[in-house]
Amino acid sequence: MNKLVLLLSIFSFICCSSKNSARSEEIRSKQSQDIPDSLVDEKLLALFFEMKDNPNTTILDSAVSLADSMADIYMDDERAHFKYVLQKIQFLVLGKQMDSAIDIIKRDNCSMWNKTGGPYFKDILKCRILAMSEMSKNNMHLYKTHIKEALQFVEKYITENRKEYISFLYNDLPHHKGKYYVTIQEYIYYSYLLYGEDEADRRLKEYQELYNIPENNIEQLKLLYKMDIMDFFPM
Known part of the structure; x- marks a missing residue:
């Protein structure tokens, strides 16, 4: 239980949303909030536990794509951008794609x-x-x-x-x-x-x-x- 509580505090993960222009504008309007999009974070947290229980490329690709899209959407909000970059790295590590995770660390300039x-x-x-x-x-x-x-x-x-x-x-x-x-x-x-x-x-x-x-x-x-x-x- 302690492990779950600590995980929940470390990852403010949250449900899937499509990256269309209308949604992008809606998200951008909330950039000043500490938790930019609770639904997305909730979905990422669910995918995290799915990946822990049953690692597979389908879950990994979904999680990385979602985290990547959110990092792009929040490119001008460094706090939100950084959160999603870290989550993308986390999923790549879980998927044992270590070189890709390290490459992101090297390239990201936040x-x-x-x-x-x-x-x-x-x-x-x-x-x-x-x-x-x-x-x-x-x-x-x-x-x-x-x-x-x-x-x-x-x-x-x-x-x-x-x-x-x-x-x-x-x-x-x-x-x-x-x-x-x-x-x-x-x-x-x-x-x-x-x-x-x-x-x-x-x-x-x-x-x-x-x-x-x-x-x-x-x-x-x-x-x-x-x-x-x-x-x-x-x-």
Whole structure:
């Protein structure tokens, strides 16, 4: 249940609509909203679970086409555009089309990449996708290598912005907001994947004591332990 709740919070997915000019104009009129089109997001969420339960090219093609059309429609709304680009990448990864997913990361120029996860966010996601690819081949050595690379990018970003990051831990994390909210999720999640639960717990305990982080925030970060690497896309 916790996994489902966290998934629902990460993906604001929502039913299928045709990409005709009338619909495009209707969607464009709602670009200022945080959730641009609840029906489309609902459909994408349904397709996500279908793809998880029964991966096949029909579901994959439908989901990628829908997410792609929405990303195009919202080209001028960077927040909405970015959401649908991430969802397209998510489906490609589920369909084991790793090269296509990485190619999208390289080509997309939306400023939300930097705003969401900092200057290394693209590199971090590429490392994770490469790790997923190696996991599917049961090559755990290269899997760990790519997870370590991802964590190193996260730690580099934290080190380069130490004062801001510490201020975030004190002031913004308890309110589930702030520039580094994705960064702390990445730090804990990749630490867990690389070193295991005991080490991730130790790091969280250290953070809690140093920065007076409320217990409920610590427990919410621990929910990341239950996420599959194929599911977790920080937003």
